Amino acid sequence: MDETSAEMQDAVLQAVSGDAADFDLRDLLLGVVRAACTLSGARYGALGVIGRSRRHLVEFVTEGVTDEERKRIGHLPTGRGLLGHLIVHQEALRLDDLSRHPSSSGFPPGHPPMTTFLGLPVKVRGQVFGNLYLTDKATGPAFTADDEHAVTALAGLAGLAIDHARLLMTAERRARWLEAAAATPSEVLRATDTQEAVHAVLRAALRASGGATAMAIAPDPAPEAVGTFAVRAAAGDLSRDPRHTLADLHPALMLAMASSQTRWVDLPGDGSAVMTRMSLDTMTRGALVIVLPRRGYAEHLGEDFDFVANFAGQASLVLERRHTRAMQQEIAVLAERNRIARDLHDGVTQRLFALGLQLQTVERQSPPEVRERLHTVTDDLDATIREVRQSIDQLRPSESRQHSLRAKIQAIVSDYSRVMQPAPVLRIDGPVDTMADPTLHHHVVAVLREGLSNVSRHAASHEVHVDVVATRDELTCVISDDGKGFDPNQARSGLLNLEERAAELDGTFEITPRAPHGTVLTWRVPVHAAGRGSGGA
DSSP states (O other): OTTOOHHHHHHHHHHHSSOOTTOOHHHHHHHHHHHHHHHHTEEEEEEEEEOTTSSSEEEEEEESOOHHHHHHHOSOOOSOHHHHHHHHSOSOEEESOGGGSTTOOOOOTTOOOOOOEEEEEEEETTEEEEEEEEEEESSSSSOOHHHHHHHHHHHHHHHHHHHHHHHHHHHHHHHHHHHHHHHHHHHHHHOSSHHHHHHHHHHHHHHHHTOSEEEEEEEOOSGGGTTOEEEEEEEEOOSSOHHHHHHHHHHHHHHHHHHTOOEEEEETTTEEEEEEEEESSSSOEEEEEEEEEOSOHHHHTTOOHHHHHHHHHHHHHHHHHHHHHHHHHHHHHHHHHHHHHHHIIIIIIHHHHHHHHHHHHHHHTSOHHHHHHHHHHHHHHHHHHHHHHHHHHHHSOHHHHTTOHHHHHHHHHHHHHTTSSSOOEEEEESOHHHHSOGGGHHHHHHHHHHHHHHIIIIIOOSOEEEEEEEOSSEEEEEEEEOSSOOOGGGOOHHHHHHHHHHHHTTOEEEEEEOSSSOEEEEEEEEGGGGGGOOOOO
16 A cells, blocks of 8 residues: 555564564554554544453554643543444444534543544454544545545555464463463472462463463352352452452352353453463362453453463363372371381380389389389389370371370360460370270260369369379279369269269269368279260260
């Protein structure tokens, strides 16, 4: 085209040159607008780019409007009034006075007056990319059919250049996503925990997309929040609370999760978001959300759902692999701890017990001065056995400790240690877990809880001891304190319940004074009778 402006020629040449490193789509769009103004003799020109919703303008490049006028106008048009008419009616429109058109809604304050008008679509591969708007013909009373034909031809050339530019930008963006996907596995697998691993994925998504914020969304674990989502992790610009962004996205997010499709949604204000499904670990199915600022359509023209979805899919595999490996390592550690506990129980504990029996035999045959020392050594050996048994219990997996009476006793005393000062002193002796039938557990828990509760509320003590002793024939629970003592005339219902539990199991329950002051609560039941008990905790 002989009449094409120098700006248009430079913009088209840059777009088709194949060099995307320094390419700016906005420069091409501005060159198209300037060339259209030169061809038609228009004083003002603009090109509005239509967004993915096909209802709004996401970019508005102008020519002829000064910087001062642009500041007075304020926000750029989004596609209402006459501009919106062209979005819906994708055909050329010439007007002698644009204010007389039924769709015209006037101008905002500070906007320069405009009369004559020529508008037509710019198509890329048969789809409308945006619209050219030309106003105030300076070389004649109104725009002519020749002006329309010339600008239409220019729009066709511009469509080819824009299409080539889109290919360049898509290739560049694909390279960024591939680079991010390649770097993510090593970062995720180096992470010390799941949260850090998810953050590594979010940072990679931000680098690839040029977004402002990235979020990992997952179902809210709270029982009362069934069917809702929560932000598990967020990276990037967190000046706006990610939970508020999630509230704006919730309807579209529900659709994305239900349909397994990547979705794009406009956010209130100046931004948009793309979301797709992503697994946070082997058990949690969530979503990746990337918030994109509307800095200029050139930043987002190459955005492709496939890139985001492919990246999220690969990230899901890496996160699941990391979680699986962490679980395998944890299982290996637990298995090793269980082996150590078994060896301690079957080897060390039994040998210590045998040594204790030998020392008792030697003690009975020794003179008095040696007998006292051997008795002290025997007591120390018994204390060592109790400590080893406690260590064995702590080494066993938590799943095993859930069925351990020793662990339940330790948990109760630990709970009361937070409210009683000083904390109760616990001693567990004998094969508690081996000899005590599981049906006896809830009785022991109830006895200890009731006894410690009474001491903490009524005894005013400075020292509390809890002793649980298991032998071949019976289990004994003793709670002693140095408080003000027990008044038998003020029997409490909880203590009566303990007496009933003991009677139910053919056992005994008694409360006796402790010298010089205090109380001793003793609850004793035969082990073989535990299976007959039916009382609740």
